[in-house]
Amino acid sequence: MLLRSALMLCILCFPLIVFSIGDFKPTSEELNLLPEYCKPRATGWGDDIKDPRVKRWYTIFGEDWRHMHHYCKGLYHINQGNRPIDKKMFHFHSAIRELSYSLRRAEPRGKKSILLPLLYTKIGDAYVGLGDKVKAETYYRKSIVKVAQHSSAYKRLVTLLIRSSR
Numbered sequence: 001m002l003l004r005s006a007l008m009l010c011i012l013c014f015p016l017i018v019f020s021i022g023d024f025k026p027t028s029e030e031l032n033l034l035p036e037y038c039k040p041r042a043t044g045w046g047d048d049i050k051d052p053r054v055k056r057w058y059t060i061f062g063e064d065w066r067h068m069h070h071y072c073k074g075l076y077h078i079n080q081g082n083r084p085i086d087k088k089m090f091h092f093h094s095a096i097r098e099l100s101y102s103l104r105r106a107e108p109r110g111k112k113s114i115l116l117p118l119l120y121t122k123i124g125d126a127y128v129g130l131g132d133k134v135k136a137e138t139y140y141r142k143s144i145v146k147v148a149q150h151s152s153a154y155k156r157l158v159t160l161l162i163r164s165s166r
Contacts, residue, residue, distance in 0.1 A: 137160060
C-alpha cells in the first residue's frame with residue numbers, strides 16, 4: 001500500500017516538476033530581446049548539459065546554468081516592465097523575485113559565480129524601474145565590489161546618481 005501511494009505521488013508530481021523547469025516560455029519575439037544563452041533555457045532540451053547547444057553555455061556558466069532560467073525570466077520581466085504597459089510594477093517585482101532566486105544560489109559560490117555581478121546589476125535595474133533609487137544604488141555598488149571591471153554597473157550607477165541630483 002505504501003509503495004502504491006508513493007508511486008501515485010510520483011506520477012502526480014512529475015508533471016509539476018517538468019512544468020517548473022519549463023515555466024520560462026517566452027515567445028520568439030520576446031526571446032530575441034534576451035541574451036543568446038537564454039534560448040536553450042526556454043526549450044525542453046535546455047537542461048541537457050551533453051547537448052552541444054547547451055554544453056557551450058554550461059562551460060561558461062558552470063553551476064549557475066542550473067538556475068539560469070530564473071535569471072532569463074527576470075530579464076524578460078525587466079523588458080516587459082520597460083514597455084509602455086499598465087503592469088509595470090508587477091513586472092519589476094516579478095523580475096526581482098526571479099533574479100533573487102538565482103542570487104540566493106549564486107552568492108554561496110562567490111567568485112566561482114560568473115553570474116553574480118550580472119544579477120546585482122539587473123536587480124538594480126528592476127529597482128530603478130520601481131523608482132527605488134536607494135536599493136538600486138546598493139545593488140549597483142555590490143556589482144562593482146564583486147567585479148571592479150564591471151563597466152555596466154558603473155554606467156548605471158553614474159546615470160542613477162546624475163538623475164538623482166536633478
